[in-house]
Amino acid sequence: MAGYTDCVTRHIFCNNGAFLAYTEMISSEALVRNNSRTLSMLKRFDGEKILAVQLYGSKPEILGRAALIAAESGADLIDLNAGCPVRKVTQKGGGAALGRDVRKLGLAIRAMVKAGLPVTVKIRSGWDETEQNWREAVQAVVQEGASAIGFHPRTCRQGYGGKADWKALGELSAAAPVPVIGSGDLDSPSAVLKMLKKTSCSGVMIARGAIGYPEIFSRTCSLLNEGTPEIPPTPEDRLRSAKNHLLMAAETFGENTAARNMKKLLVAYVRGWPSASKLRNDLMKTTNLSAQLTLLDRFIQD
Numbered sequence: 491m492a493g494y495t496d497c498v499t500r501h502i503f504c505n506n507g508a509f510l511a512y513t514e515m516i517s518s519e520a521l522v523r524n525n526s527r528t529l530s531m532l533k534r535f536d537g538e539k540i541l542a543v544q545l546y547g548s549k550p551e552i553l554g555r556a557a558l559i560a561a562e563s564g565a566d567l568i569d570l571n572a573g574c575p576v577r578k579v580t581q582k583g584g585g586a587a588l589g590r591d592v593r594k595l596g597l598a599i600r601a602m603v604k605a606g607l608p609v610t611v612k613i614r615s616g617w618d619e620t621e622q623n624w625r626e627a628v629q630a631v632v633q634e635g636a637s638a639i640g641f642h643p644r645t646c647r648q649g650y651g652g653k654a655d656w657k658a659l660g661e662l663s664a665a666a667p668v669p670v671i672g673s674g675d676l677d678s679p680s681a682v683l684k685m686l687k688k689t690s691c692s693g694v695m696i697a698r699g700a701i702g703y704p705e706i707f708s709r710t711c712s713l714l715n716e717g718t719p720e721i722p723p724t725p726e727d728r729l730r731s732a733k734n735h736l737l738m739a740a741e742t743f744g745e746n747t748a749a750r751n752m753k754k755l756l757v758a759y760v761r762g763w764p765s766a767s768k769l770r771n772d773l774m775k776t777t778n779l780s781a782q783l784t785l786l787d788r789f790i791q792d
Contacts, residue, residue, distance in 0.1 A: 492576075494701060494755065498739045501535040503700060507707035509693075510540040515571050515579075518547030518556035532563045542610075545602075546571040548583030550594060554601025561605040568602055572627070573612040575646040586646035589613045589627055596630035603635040612640035612673075612695075615658055618647040624658065632668055639666060640695050642673040650698070660689035671695045679710040679720045686714075702758030704731060725763045726790060732759035733786045736779070745779040756782065765789075 492515045495503075500511035513531055520528040534541045543560040545568060547553045557568045572595055574585030581587075588595055595611075602609045611631050616622030628639060641662055643655040654674025663670045669692035672685050677699035685694055700706050705723055712718035723731075735755060739748035757770040769789055776782045 492574075493751075496531070496739075496743075496751075497533045497535040497538070498735070498742050499704075499755070500538065502704045502735060502738070503707060504535075504538065506704045507711045508696075508700075510542050510567070512542045512544040512569055515544050515546045515574065516556070516560075518545050518549070518553045521545070521556040521559050522552055529563075532560060532565065534564060540566045542567040542569055544569040544571055546574060546579060546584040546588075547598075548588055548594075550597040550601045553598045554604055557602040557605035557607070557609070561607050565607060568605060568607050568609045569640070570598060570602060570609065570611045572598075573614040573640070573642050573646075575614070575649045580646065586614050586617065590617045590621070590623070590646070592623060592626045592630045595627055596634045599631045599634040599636050608637040609635065610638040610640060610671075611636050612642065614646055615641075615643045615655060616645050618645050621645075624662065628662060628666060632666070636668060638669040638671060638692070640671040640673055641691075644674055656685060656689050659685070659691055663689050663691040669693065673697060677706075679706065679713040682710045683713055701755065702728065702732075702761065704735075722762075725766070728759045728762070729786055729790045732756050733783065733790070735759070736782060736786070740779055749776065749779040749782060752782070756786075 495514050503511040543565040572589035579585035613627050615624045643658040659672050671693045672691035673695040676696045756773050760766045760770045
């Protein structure tokens with residue numbers, strides 16, 4: 491997730507039970523240009539068992555070169571994002587726009603598997619309700635060597651609105667010759683359990699549901715493995731998690747960078763109780779780490 495899954499966030503997710511966490515979306519064009527900021531996004535956190543690098547772009551040849559750079563930098567797995575609906579990505583032919591062009595999508599996978607690593611691909615059900623090409627897209631990527639498919643059964647035009655079409659996910663899971671990882675509307679452990687039961691997908695990919703709620707992974711594992719009832723996090727749970735995340739980011743990236751980049755993550759933690767909106771507003775006005783920690787501590791004590 492662009493702007494979210496840096497090495498610190500991935501570390502927190504994996505510590506909470508995620509099997510792996512993809513990097514932020516990395517521009518293949520920027521990577522082949524050796525952009526320093528882009529290269530820094532390939533950083534592995536200490537103890538990261540599987541470095542899963544997520545690439546996007548529109549040109550198969552460039553995506554192939556970027557996959558090779560990622561492999562040479564120590565990646566264990568490459569993921570092609572052919573499902574992002576964000577306009578600034580699709581208007582350049584990446585994300586869901588690449589998924590719309592089945593032939594080019596297949597060529598991209600063909601180029602990327604030459605890096606010698608497993609290549610997965612994320613797709614949506616199609617561009618809009620009249621143009622749902624997920625069956626053709628799956629056939630193309632499997633034929634060219636994709637190891638697994640992440641499927642978000644919404645169209646690009648839907649964005650994140652409406653409901654994910656779990657019926658389509660179930661159909662794909664039953665027919666695909668490679669593992670299918672389901673995504674969409676997974677905001678709680680019970681939602682994960684429901685998706686697994688209804689669709690028989692091989693696994694799940696939690697995205698927005700984990701932002702501000704990293705414990706969703708450990709609580710989902712407890713529900714699936716031990717039947718432990720789901721217990722929503724308390725406000726104090728959320729605030730302590732937010733503080734821990736902020737301190738880890740400051741240690742890794744420095745106080746100024748952490749204070750600037752963590753705002754959107756901090757406000758994601760602050761939800762679900764009456765006074766949360768005031769704290770969110772106050773956090774967005776902060777300009778330094780000290781002010782952010784002071785606000786969090788004040789609300790934890792209250």
